[in-house]
Amino acid sequence: MRSHYRLLSFDGDMTLWNFDAGMRAALEATRRALIERRPTLAAALPDIRPMMAVRERILADASAAGLSFAAIRRRAFRTLLVEHDAADDRLGDQLYAVYLEHRLKATPLYRDVVPLFARLDSDLHLALLSNGNTHPKHLGIADRFDVIAFAGAMYRAKPSPDLFDYAFDHLGCRAEHTIHVGDSLAADVAGAHAVGATSVWLNRDGRPNDTAIVPDHTIASLAELKALL
Structure with a gap:
């Protein structure tokens, strides 16, 4: 891919x-x-x-x-x-x-996670930017990421740009070359838009969007990322 x-x-x-x-x-x-x-x-x-x-x-x-x-x-x-x-x-x-x-x-991984990682271009940097506190090492996927960052004392939670800026600085990437995937309109989509990155709303359950936040892309499964990338 x-x-x-x-x-x-x-x-x-x-x-x-x-x-x-x-x-x-x-x-x-x-x-x-x-x-x-x-x-x-x-x-x-x-x-x-x-x-x-x-x-x-x-x-x-x-x-x-x-x-x-x-x-x-x-x-x-x-x-x-x-x-x-x-x-x-x-x-x-x-x-x-x-x-x-x-x-x-x-805490289980979703079934579409491991197949996605197997198909990604090895030149593509991967980052985990989380407002939570579950470290991917507990799920066996920590080695997939070039950057892992959590909101907390050092970084404000999304939609603040802190986690995104950390990833940009650490990897030497720019927002216009970044695509961010998350389930939250308020945190992930709005956060990506705030820094100028492409947003992907992962809406696994077909929830209605009753907000004014409009994602660049909406998918129901990570398998759909192939077409976007």
């Missing part, structure tokens, strides 16, 4: 791997671990929905602005204990450790 682009960059969560599936499996493992420690919580936590609701509520709070996903998840476990049992920051942090261990094991 020959490409006139020099840099192909990807989002991670819900683009290359199914973060949602891994997250749900990890929350269930964490719920079971918590009930083993605090059996009285079984009635309050019959499934993972109360755990998910706490995190969503924290995300919606202005005080969570600027927090990493790890900090938000850790706060969610601590808040869960406060609301359903008793404040115990140490246990909350232990629950986060359990969650993270299981999530990294349970």
Whole structure:
């Protein structure tokens, strides 16, 4: 597969791997671990929905602005204990450790990822630019990327240009020679447009676009990248 682009960059969560599936499996493992420690919580936590609701509520709070996903998840476990049992920051942090261990094991690659990598031109630089915290080494694909960058203390999250600029500087590439693929209109498509790169919205589920953000290209599978490249 020959490409006139020099840099192909990807989002991670819900683009290359199914973060949602891994997250749900990890929350269930964490719920079971918590009930083993605090059996009285079984009635309050019959499934993972109360755990998910706490995190969503924290995300919606202005005080969570600027927090990493790890900090938000850790706060969610601590808040869960406060609301359903008793404040115990140490246990909350232990629950986060359990969650993270299981999530990294349970997060699957999408089936179209490995076949895509096998077809790419070896001269094409690849970058992973993620607002999440799942490192591709846990999925066996870290060696595919020339650049791996995460939002956090050093780089602002997409759609900020920080992650893109890091990749450009590191690889000596320019925005007009870059094509970025991601599942988020607000983060990936808008982020690519902000720096002048070509945007590809990966819309695996056929979601309607009810925003004013218009991607340069829309695909339902990474297999469709061949035509764009």
